[in-house]
Amino acid sequence: MATDVKDTAHAVEAATVMGLLQDRRPRLLALGEPTHGEDALLDLRNELFRQLVEQEGYRTIAIESDCMMGLVVDEYVTSGTGTLDEVMEQGISHGWGTSVANRELVRWMRAHNVRADDQGRPASERLRFAGFDGPLEMTHAESPRQALTALHGYLAARVDADLLPCTADTLDRLIGADDRWTDPAVMWDPTLSTGQSPEAGQLRLLADDLVALLDRQTPHLLATTSRDGWDRARLYGRTATGLLRYHHWMADTSTARMTRLAGTRDQMMAHNLLAIAERGPALVHAQNAHLQRPKSSMRMGGTPLEWWSAGALVSARLGEEYAFVATALGTIRHQGVDTPPPDTLExxxxxxxxxxxxxDAPRLATALPGIPPAPRVSPWFGYAPLDPAHLTDIDGIVFVKDIPQR
Incomplete structure (x- = not known):
């Protein structure tokens, strides 16, 4: 058995990953990680992205970060707007802008987009950056103000005012104070949420009308503004409607509340990924659970949750043009994750x-003995072992033996 398992292992290179896909060149190549915040895994991601750019023509990387904040990073890498320090602080959410590996990724992307003659690469050859998460944290969601007012402003500057469903002042009045939306106590007490208030209900209708107007005016908008500007307005619309939907379910008092919230977040991710796929092949990086094809699961406050991940939703739409490579690891000793038991997959x-x-995950599945590997149990909540039952739904595995402390 050991020889068979060894035969499934290859060098960690983009060419090897692409070779597992049997001549497929997916529009979205998803690379998962089993834990957050380890620069060793992000260094590996950066290395694979550079190779995909140089060898396979990939032009976009999308990471598990706020999609609205990600626009700041994209402006920097494509046009040099701002400074590296500014964009790392303002353009990457969840506190991950402090990561040395994330900083190096953004620095390299900007350098790649500036040719030796300092004239810059043609737009079609520039690398692009995207966050594909909603403006969400585990403990709260952002106010819909930024996305709603940006969408309204884009339309107000380009279409007849009589076609707009409301004024900017109306949006401002209905949104009210932002801290009504962002209070972290709402996560644990839905009665504190403003998500099902009369004002929130009106905002959902207006957001829907604004998105519909954007859609109806597509020929005019594409003729009078840039494609990037229109794409950005669509992002505003997806974010506004998704946030309002998320806040609605934050006010839910039923037992399905947390499942709905988890599913709504991944639905927002999926919509962003499908939009990113429209502009060409992209590397996607996030936690394995957001990218896998089978249902995702976790326990929240002792309650088991199951929902379809962004990867499952996107895979159902894109089919062969979506590929998922999971990352698995052996140890994170500084977090108490020691050598894995020999009867586990890791x-x-x-x-x-x-x-x-x-x-080669499918080949590994056939090389395993009749008794499947035991599921690994993590002593640390921040690391999720790979479920051996998912092997046949994974295109490949990147295995890293030991994660050093930095």
Whole structure:
């Protein structure tokens, strides 16, 4: 059995990953990670992205970060707007702008977009950056103000005022104070939420009307503004309607509340990924659970939750043009994650001689013995082991033996 498992392992290179896909060149190549905040995994992501750019013509990277904030990073890498320090602070959410690896990714992308003659690459050759998460944290969601007012402003500058469903002042009055929307106590007490108030209900209708107007005016808008500007307005619309839907379910008092919230977040992610796929092949990076094809699951406050991830939703739409490579690892000793038991999937891979491998997951599934590997149990909540039952739904595995402390 050991020889068979060893035969499924290859060097960690973009060419190897693409070779597993059997001549497919997916529009979205998703690389998952089993834990957040480890620069060793982000360094590996950066390395694979550089190779995909140089060898396979990939032009976009999308990470699990606020889609609205990501516009700041994209402006910087494409046109040099702002400074690197500013965009790392203002353009990446969840506190991940402090990551050395994330900083290096953004720096390299900007440098790549500036040719030796300092004239810059043609627009079609420039690298693009995107966040594809909603403006959400585990503990709260942002106010819909930024997305709603940006969408309204875009339309107000380009279409007849009589076609707009409301004025900017009406939106401002209905939104009210932003801290009504962002109070973290709402996550644990839905009665504090403004998401099902009469004002929120009116905002949902107006957001829907604004998105519909954007859609109806597409020929005019594409003729009078840039494609990027129109794409950005669509992002505003997706974000506004998604946030208002998320806030609506934050006010829900039923037992399905947390499942609805998890599903709504991943639905927002999926809509953003489908839009990113429209402009060409992209590398997507996020937690494995957001990118896998089978249902995702977790426990929240002791309650088990199951929902369809962004990857599952996108895979259902794109089919062969979506690929998912999960990352698995052996140890994170500084977090109490020690050598995996030998009867687990990670334990089998840990016995391989090299520090990093790309694993042919479907072939590995056939090489395993009749008794499947035992599920690994993590002693640390921040690390999610790979479910061995998912092997046949994964295109490949990147295995990293040990994560060093930095």
């Amino acid at each position: 334990g089998l891979l840990y016995a391989l001689p090299e520090d990093r491998h790309v694993i």
